[in-house]
Amino acid sequence: MADLPALDVLLPLDSPVRHLAPRADEAELVALFAEHASGPLVRANMVTTLDGAATGADHVSGSINGPADFRVFRVLRALADVVLIGAGTARGERYTALDVPAELRAARAAAGRADELELAIVTATGELPDRLLDSDRPPLVLTTGSNPALGALRERVGADRVLVADGGTPGAVDPRAAVAALTGRGLVHVLTEGGPTLLAQLTDADLLDELCLTWSPQLVGGPAGRITRLPTWFEPSRALTPLHLLHADGVLLGRWRVARLGA
Ligand SMILES: NC(=O)c1ccc[n+]([C@@H]2O[C@H](COP(=O)([O-])OP(=O)(O)OC[C@H]3O[C@@H](n4cnc5c(N)ncnc54)[C@H](OP(=O)(O)O)[C@@H]3O)[C@@H](O)[C@H]2O)c1
Numbered sequence: 019m020a021d022l023p024a025l026d027v028l029l030p031l032d033s034p035v036r037h038l039a040p041r042a043d044e045a046e047l048v049a050l051f052a053e054h055a056s057g058p059l060v061r062a063n064m065v066t067t068l069d070g071a072a073t074g075a076d077h078v079s080g081s082i083n084g085p086a087d088f089r090v091f092r093v094l095r096a097l098a099d100v101v102l103i104g105a106g107t108a109r110g111e112r113y114t115a116l117d118v119p120a121e122l123r124a125a126r127a128a129a130g131r132a133d134e135l136e137l138a139i140v141t142a143t144g145e146l147p148d149r150l151l152d153s154d155r156p157p158l159v160l161t162t163g164s165n166p167a168l169g170a171l172r173e174r175v176g177a178d179r180v181l182v183a184d185g186g187t188p189g190a191v192d193p194r195a196a197v198a199a200l201t202g203r204g205l206v207h208v209l210t211e212g213g214p215t216l217l218a219q220l221t222d223a224d225l226l227d228e229l230c231l232t233w234s235p236q237l238v239g240g241p242a243g244r245i246t247r248l249p250t251w252f253e254p255s256r257a258l259t260p261l262h263l264l265h266a267d268g269v270l271l272g273r274w275r276v277a278r279l280g281a
C-alpha cells in the first residue's frame with residue numbers, strides 16, 4: 019500500500035482533519051462509506067476533470083483517475099451487491115467479471131454482502147464484448163423484450179441472467195424496471211459506475227441516492243462530455259447535500275446525498 023496516498027478528511031467541517039493512511043483492509047474508509055448507507059441504495063461513482071470532462075484525450079476515464087480515486091473505487095465496490103453500467107462503458111472501459119480484492123473481503127462479509135460482486139449491463143442492442151458474454155462468470159444483462167438479440171443473449175449468458183426491463187419508451191430499458199429487477203434478485207446495494215447516459219437516466223428517473231465524484235486537478239479541453247448525458251434538463255434540477263470531502267495530492271473526492279423528489 020506504500021504507493022497509495024493518505025486521504026485527508028476535509029468535511030464534515032465540524033470534525034478535525036483526519037488522515038486516512040492506506041491500509042490493506044481500508045477499515046477506516048469502509049467505515050466512512052458505510053455511514054449513512056445502511057439500507058437499499060443506488061450510489062454512483064464517477065470522475066471528472068476541473069473543466070467538467072468525463073474522459074481525457076484517451077476517450078476513457080483512465081487518464082483522469084489516479085491512486086486516490088482507486089482507493090475509494092475499491093471500497094465502493096466492496097460495499098456493493100452489484101455494479102451497474104451502460105453498455106458504452108462496458109465496451110469502452112474494457113470491463114471483465116468483477117473481483118473483490120482478498121484484503122477487502124472480510125469488510126464485505128461484515129457489511130452483509132455476498133462473496134461475489136455482480137456486474138449488470140444495460141443495453142438495447144445486446145452488443146457486448148465476447149470477453150463478457152463468453153466469461154465463465156457472465157454479467158447480468160438488462161435489456162428490452164423487443165431486442166432481436168434476446169434469444170442469442172439468453173443462450174450465451176444463461177436465460178436467468180438476461181433481465182427484461184421494459185417501460186414507457188419502446189426499445190429502451192426502463193431505469194426503474196432495471197433497478198427493480200436487480201433488487202428483486204436481492205441486489206439492493208447498487209453501485210453505478212456510469213457512463214454518463216446511464217447516470218443521467220437513473221437521476222432523471224429519481225433513482226439516485228448518492229453521488230461519489232472525484233475531481234481530477236486537470237484541464238483537458240477537447241470534446242469530452244460531462245458525467246451526465248441527456249438531451250433534456252433534469253426537471254427540476256437535483257439538490258445534493260455533502261456527506262464528506264476527501265483530499266489527496268490536489269485530488270478532491272466528494273460524496274453527496276441526492277434528495278429524492280418522491281421522498
Ligand atoms: N468519468 C467517469 O466516471 C466515467 C464513467 C463511466 C464511463 N465514462 C466514459 O463515458 C463514455 C461512455 O459514455 P456513454 O454515455 O455512452 O456510456 P453508457 O451510459 O455506459 O453507455 C451507453 C449505452 O448503454 C446502453 N443504454 C444506456 N441506457 C439505456 C437504456 N435506457 N436502454 C437501453 N440501453 C441503454 C446503450 O447500449 P447499446 O448501444 O448496447 O444499446 C447505450 O448506447 C466512455 O468514454 C467512458 O469512458 C466515464
